[in-house]
Amino acid sequence: MQSCDIAVIGGGLVGCATACYLSAAGARVAVIERGQINQGASGQNAGSLHFQLEYRLIQHKDKLAAELEHYVALTKIAIAQWRGLETELGCNLELAMHGGLMVAETPEQLQLLQQKAEIESRQGLDVELLDKPQLRRRAPYLSDSIIAALFCPPEGHCNPRLLTPAYAQKAIANGTAVYTRCSVDSIQRRCGKWHIGIGGQAAQACGGKLAADKVLNAAGAWSGEIAAMANLHLPIFPVGLTMNATERTGPLIPHLVQHVGRKLSMKQVDDGNVLIGGGWSAHLQQRQGKWKSDSAPTINMQSVYSNLSTAAAVIPAIESLHLLRTWTGTTGVTPDQLPILGEISQAPGFYVAAGGSGFTYGPSYARQMSELILSGKTSFPIDAYSPNRFGHINMFMG
């Protein structure tokens, strides 16, 4: 049977980047991916680099007060890592860090921005509240209905089509074995090793099974299914999201644009297309009353209309652009909106990295997870994100 030190399940950003760092340190790593590298959320997402606290977090700011403190600390290491990422990976990732604006249209929303700015500044995140005249100068493309915006200089975007493959290429160069069209079907712990049963079109590439000292569950929205194979519960819930892209147009929007009170994210990519998203739902498909987890969510037209009309209300110029395509993706959310990073105490050697704005934070999760897996310690404290904060659900499992 083939064996390795660490089996990484899932060929998304988190899986490929962690494999890259682990193999750079000399570990023997195998990445097992059910379909193609980058076919999950990592290749379908909006590519926003969210550094200021997002809509989804701010909506629950009172409940999440303690957690938000850690979040900004994580943000700071992510910003530093992004600044050097193109150099680190030695390629163009269409990375733009020209700043992000979170806009407000009503006095209540402005108040929310002010509270947010206060939390963020206190934690040392660089943000600046811009009033209407300032906005008119710096973001003349915004609608007249926008009364203020919170500006965060390092925010921006990166091309999701490029980042994960770049990590995969580097991981392979470091000696990682990448098995695509191989799906993990079973996980068992025997004689101190994890035995992974593999199916799918290309299962023969690794003989249908693999033994590993350690396992990293990096299966994104599907990591609950993977954990279940090891007889563990993981509170990760799949969510279907919608994205839209317009035709190419001349330079229009230099910033990442978000809204503090409505679901919206917008940016213009290198090629000139405007991407419009922000968390509008898509239907998860079902088969016999259960989530049909191998199918992309279907488009909910109402989401598309609402998403586009919100976008047009914030940046009116997009109305005249052609909509090129709408697509959907599946991401995983946790009960407290924070990521789950760490080893499950009931199952030594079984690690998880999932949840959160995993495109923005994927490279940082990967760094920390590789350190944790190799040495048991991390350079940045990630205890707040440990799966063991939900430990009670695994009390009788493992």
Next chain:
Amino acid sequence: MNTELAIIGAGPAGLAAAEIAAARGIDTVVVDEQARPGGQISRQPPADFAVENWLPGSIYKPVKQLLAGAGAPGATRWLPQTTVLALQHDPAAPLPHRYRLLLNNAGNTSELEASCVLIAPGCYDMPVIFPGSNLPGVMAAGGIQAFVKSQQLIPGERFLFVGSHPLQLIVADQILQAGGQVAGVVFAQRLSALWSLLKSAPLFIRHGAKMVYFTRALIRLLLKRVPIYFSRTVVQAHGDQQLQNVDIAAIGSSGTIQAGSRRNIDCDRLGICFGFLASSELARQVGARGRWSAAGGGWIIDHDPWMSTDLPGLYVAGEITGVAGADASICEGRLAGLGIARELQKIDAASAARLAQRTRTQLKSANLFAAKLLDLSYPGRKLLQQLMTEQSMLCKCEEVSIADFAQCLAENPFINDANAAKLLSRAGMGLCQGRYCHYHIAGLLAETRGIRERQIKPFNARFPAKPLTIKSLLDKRDDQLP
């Protein structure tokens, strides 16, 4: 608004189904992008054109008969100049709401719900990639024919045709008859291949009219001294802004193009005629099961004997099931019409079976002819790939060259799927959603990775099927339809 049946495409297949649906009292809406029904084969002139002797020849008779009743006000609602942007299936919704179509008519969008949908969108000319294939003046033979048929217009002066499909003889003949010049018709096959079709006795007996039509076109071309070349193909189109001349070269007995044998031919229009690809994008968008057929139109859709797909209430007919021509399309349209009447209980199963019998026999025979024709006219992956040079454009929309694509595959050895290749290379991400490059991407992936085209999943087909402005989409009114 809603309806019992929505038919997408008013070509031979859609019209045949509409005729049966009307006869069975099925509430039907027919949607088509063109101004008038007829599809490609019988593309009608605008209503206020008086055209004498429009589409002479007995092979057009069945379609013309279908057209006689089409488009007229009556129980069937006709929506011309209308594009289907989205086709969605909701398995949980009660019947009239089972399928939802989003329609676009000149920037006005509206929704239509239907119990059953027939997708009969026909096919388009297979794009072929070679140096100069992007020059203005290089056209699809089918595109040239559409001009002649519907506008009675010759879109150029001196035409050269290259390809592997005998249709180019017919289009060349139509150009000559309309008063244009034909510089030549270039076939990739050997002369003997064409002969074998022409002298096939069983085909002549059953498909006499079609064979006579081909032969007549050929004779007329020969009488006018139009050179007809065999075992040759296009290697480069030249011109400054606009096509001026074309290099053709010989194909050796092993199927390899002999670069040394170039010959240059002056022309201002080059008609490309290597076959057709099925328009499967809406069927892929809604999630119907299909398969790859390299010779029969690329990605085609699976169906049962009543033309039903694997999705309940969703039917297909015509070229989308495998390119087979108008006769087969009419038969499939009729079967679909009967199948839908059966599902909607407008006819009992026994009567439907009885009525279908004759059509099934006709379909078998039409398919036999179609199979022969495909056998003869499929150029083969080897030839198509020889035509592409490193600099030729694989994806015109996103300007991805063959070399760019090859480099992308080389740098990312873990990619062996069309969608993953699209995501990485951008090929297929543009305005045409891969209609132009999908077929060739499958071929290139299969070749480079040593896999079969039929193992490769097709491009995801995205909403909207054709781009429209965000304003048009947001201005949607639900009470639009007549």
